Amino acid sequence: MPCDRVSLPRTSIGTDRFVTVHRFGRPGARPKAYIQAGLHADEMPSVLVAHHLCRQLGAADAEGRIIGEIVLLPLANPIGLDQTLMAKPLGRFTLADGRNFNRDFPDLAALAAPRLSGRLTGQPEADVPVVREALLRAMADWSANGEADDLRKLLLTLAIDADIVLDLHCDSVAPVHLYLGTPLWPDAEDLARDIGAQATLLAEESGGMPFDEACSTPWWRLPARLPDAANLPPACLAATVEYRGMADVDDELAQADAGRLVRFLTRRGVVDGDPGPLPPLPAPATPLAGVDMIRAPVAGLVVFTVSLGDRVSAGQVIGEIIDPAAADPAHARTVVRTRADGTVWSLASHAWQYPGNILAKVASPEPLPDKGAFLLTAR
Ligand SMILES: [Zn+2]
Incomplete structure (x- = not known):
């Protein structure tokens, strides 16, 4: 060898x-x-x-x-x-x-x-x-x-x-x-x-x-x-x-x-x-253009309501981002939804997230609109 x-x-x-x-x-x-x-x-x-x-x-x-x-x-x-x-x-x-x-x-x-x-x-x-x-x-x-x-x-x-x-x-x-x-x-x-x-x-x-x-x-x-x-x-x-x-x-x-x-x-x-x-x-194989890369809309502590392998539908809540510093804890959560019908195959590993970070990825059989020319996570 x-x-x-x-x-x-x-x-x-x-x-x-x-x-x-x-x-x-x-x-x-x-x-x-x-x-x-x-x-x-x-x-x-x-x-x-x-x-x-x-x-x-x-x-x-x-x-x-x-x-x-x-x-x-x-x-x-x-x-x-x-x-x-x-x-x-x-x-x-x-x-x-x-x-x-x-x-x-x-x-x-x-x-x-x-x-x-x-x-x-x-x-x-x-x-x-x-x-x-x-x-x-x-x-x-x-x-x-x-x-x-x-x-x-x-x-x-x-x-x-x-x-x-x-x-x-x-x-x-x-x-x-x-x-x-x-x-x-x-x-x-x-x-x-x-x-x-x-x-x-x-x-x-x-x-x-x-x-x-x-x-x-x-x-x-x-x-x-x-x-x-x-x-x-x-x-x-x-x-x-x-x-x-x-x-x-x-x-x-x-x-x-x-x-x-x-x-x-x-x-x-x-x-x-x-x-x-x-x-x-x-x-089954699915198009990379059909992957919904779900990004954090706000900063905070992310908790997921789905697990790897879960089937989800467009509009379904996949998690929430919590602002622990909110004046009213009853209004501290921002829900995060997927826009794809598909399967959850990736979740973020860090609990604290910033706006724009990818929280989760869902594989769907149909290409999603507005994906652009760059289909991967980061250049
Ligand atoms: Zn790598």
Whole structure:
């Protein structure tokens, strides 16, 4: 089980950073799977899953059961991991410029298209390797602007030619759930079933270019730029997998989650073996544009009247925000309602909330009006 330390370019004199990269199977073998955890460096449930996955894949490798190639980064963001303020980890945004570590990856379709003009045959078997090579070259030419971009470039270069890319994260308070490109569904239903996703949220583009979409969207953005690319398949199954909530750091749970990922990799022919029957789909896939992100209208102490997994109707009260300093406690509560018919799949973890903060998320089967171009929580 080779393990590399891949260095980031030095941006601060006296400080070196590196990412640990585990490799299983034979370089260049297919299918290639790339899996990372901790891009949001304070989301430890996903890091624990990756730790167990590393051990389980190591055991499979020792038995000669890795058919394809697997690249695994259990701790993908040494910059975010180094950010703390008054003993609190701050791994989601770059302290240097406030940008989200999981946004602003490059649009590789735009960068690769000029390299592909006149080179595609219309035959997927011939064209997919050509596109992968062009994506790698476009990545090599992409000018990183600062340390966080250096990290984006390092990670994307390791992942961009993979058949499967899984970016492991966690939410506030939530069950296991999944973000996927709409063109990948229903082909990727086995992923949702194998990992037990209680919500699967689909978007062709969610806005902001997160890591998984930087890997997947070129396959359906290129046809819009090149007529010869019309027959390209969505050749990279890239997904963001959310391993429950911030506090769900549990050794046994993470070990079982890693086992479910190995089962999926076995089903996809990356690992040799019998994956067994597909588990049932826990919940139907719904559009990301159908997610009601319910925001706090006022500041105060939030109490919920719903729980994860509850079915709710448009107009239903999902909680109340209490102003404990109100002159009259009888008039201290502001009710909060959902505008969607759907299922509650995320709740805020902090009891004290400010206006505009997201309190809860409800998945509904129909897109909601006024969602705009940015469907994710924060840029
Ligand atoms: Zn995250």
